[in-house]
Amino acid sequence: MLTALLLCAAGLLAVAALAALGRGGRSRAEAATIAVYGGCLAVSTLAFVLALAALLGGASAGLTVPLGLPWLGAHFRLDALSAAFLVLVTLGAAGASLYALGYGLHAEAPLRVLPFYPLFLAGMLLVPLADDAYAFLLCWELMSLASWALVLAEHRPEENARAGFLYIVMASFGTLALLLAFGLLAGPEGRYAFAAMREAERGPLASALVLALAILGAGSKAGLVPLHAWLPLAHPAAPSHVSALMSGVMTKVAVYAFVRIVFDLLGPPAWWWSVPVLALGASSAVLGVLHALTENDLKRLLAYSTIENIGVVFLGLGLALAFRAGGQPAAAALALAAALFHAFNHTLFKSALFYGAGAVLTAARGERNIERLGGLIRRMPVSSAAVLVAAMAAAALPPLNGFASEWLAFQAILLSPDLPQWALKFLIPTVGTLLALAAALAASCFLRAYGIAWLGRPRSAAAAEAEEVDRFSRAAMTGFGALCVLFGLFPGMVLDALAPVTERLLGARMPAQLGEAWLSIVPIADSRSSYNGLLVFLFVVASAAMAAAAIHRFASRALRRAPPWDCGFPGLAPSMQYTGTSLSQPLRRVFGPVVFRAREVVEMPLPGSVAPARIVRRRQDLVWEFLYVPIGRAVGRAAELLNHLQFLTIRRYLVLVFLSLVLLLLGLGLWR
Template sequence: MLTLTLLGLLLLVALGLAAPFLRPHRLAPRLVHGLTGAMALALGVAAAIRLLAGGDVSELDLPFGLPWTGVHFRLDDLSCFFMAAINIASPMVMVFADGYARRQAEPARALAPLPVFLAACNLVLLANDAFVFLLAWELMSVATWLLVLANHRDAESRNAAFVYLAMASLSLLLLLLAFGAVAGGDGDFRFSAMREATERPALATVAVLLAMLGCGVKAGLVPLHIWLPLAHPAAPSHVSALLSGVMVKIALYGLARILFDLVGPPVWWWGVTLVVAGALSALLGILYALMQRDLKRLLAYSTIENVGLVVFALGLSLSFRANELFDLSALALAAALAHVLNHAFFKSLLFCGAGVIHEATHERDIEKLGGLVRRMPYTSLFMLMGALAAAGLPPLNGFVSEWLILQAVFASSSLQDNLPRLIVPLTGAALALTAALAAAGFVRAFGIAFLGRPRSEAAAKAVEPTGSMLTGLALLAGSCLVLGVFPVIGLKLAESAAHGVVGVDLPAGAIGWLFVSPLGSGGAAYAGFFVFLAILGMALGVRAFLGRIWPERRRRAAAWDCGFPDPNPATQYTASGYSQPLRRVFATSVFQARETVDMPPPGDARPAHLEVRLVDPAWNWGAEPVRRAIEAVTLRLNALQFLSIRRYLSLMFAALVTLLLIVAAGQQ
C-alpha cells in the first residue's frame, strides 16, 4: 500500500509537471482536475479502508536522497487518518473546480501547482524522517504560494502570496530547528530513532516550543495567523477550499506527529499551552469573523476558529496523557481528529459556495448581497447547511465534533495537576462562548447574504450555477449531512487513529450507529439520526400545522414598511448593524474597533456614512514591529556590501577565530 501510495504521489507530481504543456488544449483543466480528484479519491478511500481494517504499520526505506541517510516512509494510523481526511473532501472540491476554474481569468495558472500541492501534502503524511518531512513541507509551501498567486495581476494577491511565503519560510525554519532539537547531538533525523529514544531528549522543551510555533504558523494559530486572512480571499475559491481543507490540516498533523509521537512522554505544560493557544485562536478567530464584511475573509477567520478548536482538543489530549488518563486522552484526540475531518468538508463547502456567489455577482462584500435565496435556491440550501455545520448545530457534522470536544472538557476534573484543572474549564467556557459567537456569525453571514432583498444590481441578477459547480456543492453538503446524521462514520476513523496513537480504545459501545456516548453508557449521549428525524418531523409538523391554520395559497403582497410605497433595500438590516452590539462589547478593546459617523449637514443630500476601523493586534503588535526590525537590520547590513577585500578577509578571520575560541572554550 505504501509503495502504491508513493507511486500515486509520483503520478500527481508528473501530472503537475505535464500540466503546462497541456495548457493550450481546451480540455486540459478538466483532465487535470479529474485526474487529481480521482487520484485523491483513491488515496483517501484506500487510507480509510486500511484504517478501519486495522492494517499494520508499514515502513519503506529507499536508498536515495542524502548520502548515508536515505529516505524513509511510514504509513501508520495517524497518517492514514489525515490521508483520508484531506483526500476525501478534495475530489469534491475538484468537481467544483471543473466548473469554477474555467470561469477564472487565467485558469491555467492554478493547474500545474494543484496536483503537486496535493502530492506534497500527502508526502508530509508519509515522511518518516525529518528530511523528507521538511522537503515535502516546503514543496507544499511553494505549491501553495503558486496557487495563491493564481490571480497574480492583482496587487492584493501578490501581497498575500508574499506574506504567505514569508510566514511559510518562518515555519520551515522553526520546524528545522525543532527537529534539530529532537534529534539531539547524534543528529539522527529518522523518526524511528526519535521514537525509540527511551528518555525525553535534552532539548525537549525547546523542541516542543519550536514545533508549536512552526506548525502554528502554518495552521494559523492566533498570534501567527496573519497570512491566513490574506491568502484565503486572494486565492481562487477552490484553492481557498484546499487551503482550509487540506493545508491547514497538514499543519495540525505536523503538530500531532511531533507532540504525540516524536518527543516522548508529555509534560503537563505542553497540553496547557496548546489549550490556551487553541481557545485564544478560537475566540479571537470567530470574533474577527463576526466583524468581517468580505465573505471569504469571514470564512478565513472562521478557519482560524476551527483550528483553535482542534488545537484545544489536541492540548487537552496531551494533558490527559501527561496524567496517564489514556481513555480520556484517546477521547480528546478522537474529538480533535473528528473535527479535522468535519471541518475539511464544511469549510470546503463554504468556500466553494463563496466562489459560486462571487461568480454569480462578482461581489464578496455581504453588504452588497441579499435576496440570493430566491435567485439561487440550491446554492442557498447548500450554503445554509455549511453555515449550520460551521455554527456547530445539529444534525450537521460540525456539531458532533464540537460536542465531543466539550465532553472532553467536562471530563477534565479527573486531571491531577492543579493548573490544568483550573485552566481547562476556564478555556472550556471560552469555547462555549466561541460556539455561541459562531452561531451569531453564521446567522449574520447567511441572513445578510441570502435573505431579505437584493442590496445591489448584481445580487438582483444573480443566476444559479449549473453543472459541476452545483454538483460539487451538493456532494460536499451531502457529506456534511451524512457525517452529521451518522457520526459513527467519521468517529470510527478518528477512533482508530486515536487508538493507533494512544494505544487505548474508547469505552465499549461509545460509538454506535445510532448513539454516540463517548464517556461510556452512563455519560451523555447523542443520537444523530434521531435528532435528524426529530428536526425533520418538527419541520414537517409545523408546516402541516400552518397549512391547517392558513389553508389559502400563499400570496405575495407589497410590504407595509412604515407606509413608504417604494422601500429602498438599504433600509434592511445590515451586516455591520447586526454585529454592532458584539463589536461594542468585545471588539472595542481587543481589536480597537472605532466607529466614525460621517453625517452630512442639514440641506446636504449625500448619504451619511458609518465607517468602522478594526485593527488586528497580531499585525500591529506582532508582525509590524518584526517587519520594522528586519528592515532596520537589513539597512544597516547593507553597508557590508561595500567593504574592501581586506575588510572581508578580516570578517572571515574574525569569524574563524571566534569559532575556534568557542571550540577551545568547549574543550576546557
C-alpha cells in the same frame, strides 16, 4: 498499499509536468483545464480509496527510497495516523478537483494555476507519508511553494502581491522552526529517521524547545493566533478551489505535523505542555470568530472562521496532552478523537463554504461583498441549499457534524476536575467557557453571512442577474453538504475509524460506537452522557412538520398572498433591508473596543446645512499592530546595518568566516 500511494503522488507530479508544457489559446487552455483537473480527480479518488482501506484495515508498512541524502535515503511509512490524515487530504483534493472541472473554466489565467495545482496536491499527499526529517521538510516545502504560486496566480492586484509576500515569509519562518525542531529531535548524532527520534533521550529543556518550535512551525501554517496574519490575506487572493484546499486541507497537514512531533516523536509529555496549547487554541477560537463577525468580504469571513476552527482543534489537542500527562488515557483518547473528528468535519463544511463563495463569484460577476449580494436563494437554489447545510455545520448546530465534534470536546472538558494539577483545574473550565462563547458567536456569524448574502432582495445588479453554476460545482457542494449531514447523524462510524489512531498514540481508545443502541455515541459510559444525531434529526423534522400542520389547520385553510408590511413607507427598496454591518453592530460595540479597537465616529451636519451625515468605522488587528509591525521595523533596521557586509574586503570576509566556524564548533562541542 504504501507503494500505491507513492505512485499516486508520482502520478500527480507527472500531471504537473504535463501541465507545465501546455501552451496555446483559450480552447487549448480549456482542454488542459479539463485534463489536469480530471487527472487530479482520478488520482485523488484512487488515493482516497487506498488510504481509507489502510485506515480501516490497520495496514502498516515502511519503505526506503534511494533518494535525497546518500547516507540517509528517503524513508516513507504508512501507519494509522498518516492513513487518517491521508483520508482527509485525498477527500479534500478529490472534492476540489471535481469543483474545479467547472469553476476552472472561468479562470482568467488558467495556465498560471494548472502546473502548480497537482504539485500542491502531491506535497500534501507526501507529508503524512514521510518518515524522516529530510523527506518531511522537502515535501513540506513543495506544499508551501506550490501553494504560494497559486496564491500569486492573479498577481496584478496590489493586495494579492502583498498576500503572496506575507505568505512566503510566514511559510519560510514555519519551515525554519520545524527544521530546528527536527534538529533537536535528531540530536548531535544526526539521527534524522523518525524511528531513531522516538528512541532518543532528551532533557526537559530540549523537549520544551521542541514543543515551542512545533507550535511555531505547525501553528504558522495552520493559522493559529498570533501566527495567523497571512491567512485572511492569502485565502481571498487564491482561486476558490485553492482556498478550499488551503483552508480545509493544508491547515490539517499542519495539525498532522504537530501531532506527529508532539504526540509521537517527543515522548511522554509534562502536564504544563498543555497550557500554551490550550491558551493559544482558545484565543484563536474567540478572536477568529470575532474578526469573522465584522467582515463583509465573503472569503475573508471564511478565512477568519478557519482560524476559529483551528483553535477548536488545538484546544482538543491541548486537552489530550493534559489528560495523557495526568495518567488518564481514556480521557486523552476522547479529547484526541474530538480534535481529529473536528479537523475532519472542518474539511467538509469549510470546503463546501469556499465552493459556495466561488459559485457566488462566478454567478455575481466577481462580487464577494455580502452588502452587495442578497436574494441568491432564488437565483441559485441548489448552491444555496448546500451552503446553508455547510453554514449550519460551521455554526455547530445539531444534528450536523460540527456539533458532534464540539460536543465531544465539551465532554472532555467535563472530565478536567479529575486532573491532579490545580492550574489545569482552573484553566480548562475557563477554556470551556471560551469555547462556548466561540460556538455562540459562530452561529451569529453564519446567520449574518447567509442571511445577508443569500436571503432578502438583491442589493446590486450583479446579484439580481446571478444564475446557477455548472453541474460539477453543484456536485462538489452538494456532495460535501451530504457528508456533513451523514457524519452528523452517524458520528460513531468516524470515531470507530479514528480509534486506531488514538490507540497508536495513547495506548487507549474510546468505546466502540457502532454497537450502541440507535447508533448513539457514548464517549465514556452510559451513566455519564450520550448523543444521538439521528434521534435529534427525527425530532426536528417531526416538530417542524407538526408546527406546519397546526398552522395550516388552525390558523387559516386559505392561501393568501399580499405585499409585506411596509411600516407605512410604501415602495420598499433593497437599501432598506438590514445590512451585515447593522447585524454585527451590537457585538462589535461589546467586543470591538477591546479586541480590535473598533471606533465609530458620527459626523452630523449643523441645522440648515446641506452636507451629508457620515458614519466612519475604524478597527485594527492588535496582533498586527503590536507584533508584526515592530518586527517588520526591526528587520528593516537590521537589514540596513547588515547591508555594510557586502562592502567588506576579502581579508575581513575570511576573518568573518573563520569566526563563524569557531562559534559553530564551540556550540557543537557544548551540545555534546
